Amino acid sequence: MKSRQALRFLSGTALIALIWVVLLPLPTWAIEPVKMTPTEQAVLEIVRRHPDVVLESLTAYRDQQLADEAEAKAQALEQVRQNLSAFVGNSPVRGNPAAPVMLIEFADFECPFCVQAYQPIAALLQRHPQVGFVFKHLPLIGLHDQALPAARAAWAAGQQGKFWEFYDELFASGEPLADDRYPRVAQRLGLNLRRWERDRNSIAAQQAIDANVVQAGELGITGTPSFLVVTPSSVVPVTGADLITIEQVIDSSLD
Incomplete structure (x- = not known):
C-alpha cells in the first residue's frame, strides 16, 4: 500500500x-x-x-481512466463469451470448434516466450482433448523482424488446410525464422507453392492478421503469449505462459 x-x-x-x-x-x-x-x-x-x-x-x-479501461475490458471479454463464434471467425481451430471450453492464444511466431509455451500447451491439450484451441496472430513487428512474414506464411498455409502443420513446423523445430525457410516448409508440407506464394503476399493475408491485432487491442492485450480461457460462464484472460492458472480454470469448468 x-x-x-x-x-x-x-x-x-x-x-x-x-x-x-x-x-x-x-x-x-x-x-x-x-x-x-x-x-x-x-x-x-x-x-x-x-x-x-x-x-x-x-x-x-x-484513477477514473483506469476504472474506465477496466470496465471496457470487462465488457469486451463478456462480448467474447456471448459471441464466441463471431470472435473466433475464420481463425484456425485445433480440436472441436464447438468444445465446452476454448483456449485462445494470441501469439507471435518469433516471440521466445511463445516458443517456450508451445510444448506445454500441446501437452495440456493432450490431457484435455475436450478443449478447443484457437490461434490468433499478434506479430510484435516493433520487436521481431520475422513476426509478420511468419504470420503471413502460416496464414497462407491455412488457405490450403495446413495451418496447424505449418504452426508445428515453425514452433517445434527450433530452427530460426528466415525468409528462405517458409518456402521450404511449404514445399515439405506439399502445398501448392504458386498459390501459397500468392496468398501470403495478398491483401487478404494482411487484413486477416490486422483483424486479430484489432481484437487484441480491444481486449487490452499488448504482449505475447496471451490467452483467453472461454467457458460457458466466463472468459478468463491469462497473461504469459501461466499454464497453472490456465489448467486450473479448465479443470474447474469441466468438473
Whole structure:
C-alpha cells in the first residue's frame, strides 16, 4: 500500500512539476513573459498555493481512466463469451470448434516466450482433448523482424488446410525464422507453392492478421503469449505462459 501511494505521489509530483514548467514565465533574457488573463493568473495562483488540490485532481483523473479501461475490458471479454463464434471467425481451430471450453492464444511466431509455451500447451491439450484451441496472430513487428512474414506464411498455409502443420513446423523445430525457410516448409508440407506464394503476399493475408491485432487491442492485450480461457460462464484472460492458472480454470469448468 505504501509503495502504491508513493508511486501515485511521484507521478502526481512529476505532473505538477510539468505544469509549473509550462506555466511559470521564463526569464526575460530567454523570452518575453507570456501575458496572462486574470483568469489564468487566478488558476496559476491556486496551483502555487494548493498543489495538493492539483495532485488530488490528477490522481482522481488517473484513477477514473483506469476504472474506465477496466470496465471496457470487462465488457469486451463478456462480448467474447456471448459471441464466441463471431470472435473466433475464420481463425484456425485445433480440436472441436464447438468444445465446452476454448483456449485462445494470441501469439507471435518469433516471440521466445511463445516458443517456450508451445510444448506445454500441446501437452495440456493432450490431457484435455475436450478443449478447443484457437490461434490468433499478434506479430510484435516493433520487436521481431520475422513476426509478420511468419504470420503471413502460416496464414497462407491455412488457405490450403495446413495451418496447424505449418504452426508445428515453425514452433517445434527450433530452427530460426528466415525468409528462405517458409518456402521450404511449404514445399515439405506439399502445398501448392504458386498459390501459397500468392496468398501470403495478398491483401487478404494482411487484413486477416490486422483483424486479430484489432481484437487484441480491444481486449487490452499488448504482449505475447496471451490467452483467453472461454467457458460457458466466463472468459478468463491469462497473461504469459501461466499454464497453472490456465489448467486450473479448465479443470474447474469441466468438473
